Amino acid sequence: MNIVITGATSGIGQQLALDYAEQGHRVIACGRNQETLQQLTQKYPDRIGSLAFDIADKAQTLAKLRTLTGIDLVILSAGVCEYLDVENFDAAMFERVYQVNIFGTMYCVQALLPNLKRGSHLVLVGSTARLLPFTKAEVYGSSKAAIHYITRSLEVDLGQRGIKVSSVSPGFVKTPMTAANDFEMPMEVSVEFASSAIRKGIAKGKRDIAFPWVFATLLKCLSLMPQSWQVAISRRMAS
Template structure:
């Protein structure tokens, strides 16, 4: 298969590139840094092919030129839109709106810009895979920008899923919990049930192989968050406040 992956030079995206190439697929690795993409190609092994595309998902013109140009010329069976960032709001009374804009630029509009260029060239049986986060399910403290961006991209993907019904193009959503990546390594709080990037990649590959429309992992943590989401708002807020106090 021809599998395109954004955010390919670190975390989940990097591991997916390694695992899919090892399994004999053609990996189209997308990232901002040409040097990191070259290093990734040199360090991956397996019978699969490797193509790198260097562009920033937050720059619509660059996405149109590089990704759009590639999608027009070459087939893509699965496009995994994985690129994302996380920034926290430490002072909610004096936050910088530019922080929220940066997070939405990568996590939401990065997906929108890529989908805009990919969808016209996808064929029946192809899949557009969007990575959101379990964080969208609960009002975690300091996560206003990150959680909101992931909630937005999940809704965007699910609506696309409905609108594309009947075209044969599948839209898949992926909701990871805490995964050991450079992004979560910067967190200064407890991350329950955090899993390795290897296990995250395995969960995604297994779920896609089964043609699932939604993939969430780890399962127990997802069940806990789904249960918390169904609690009365007052109880949810009480739990969120306890989390805030535990981070002080």
């Protein structure tokens, strides 16, 4: 397969690029860190190509991606996380996170979609954080909730073109981004685990890839409870 992966300079995206290349696929690794991208291409020079750009920059993103053709699989995994201190409410935080997690991801979709053929697969990476109103997660959680909704709507509208659309909802994954968290992260998994779960889910054609299974299932069950219960549970977890 010919695969495009954003966020490939660290975390889940980087592991996916390496694992798909090891399997013999052709990967176009996208990210901001040119040095890391060069290191990736050196590991698999005949299988990994790279594009250096910032998905938050619309002009850069469109220029880099809109000429790509013959793509079988797109995995949009680039994202950032910030936690809100409600006592020092900063609306600019929403702008920063949304610019990458929502608008940047949509710039990628805009650039790639015209050239995606029947049978291709578009995968958007969200988070299980969308399932409950977690403390301080107003910004990050809402951005991932938006991505999940967009994914489901794209699945509806792209079905007639024969393009499959899937969402990925990871739990806590040990990455440079989560390393900044100063709270307990239950059932945290490695990037190797995350990559394996995503690749297996994609291979099976799953529309919603959530992991680890126990953690994701627990949150999905809690999300079905009355909203007052959800708030009470989240408050208890935050105390």
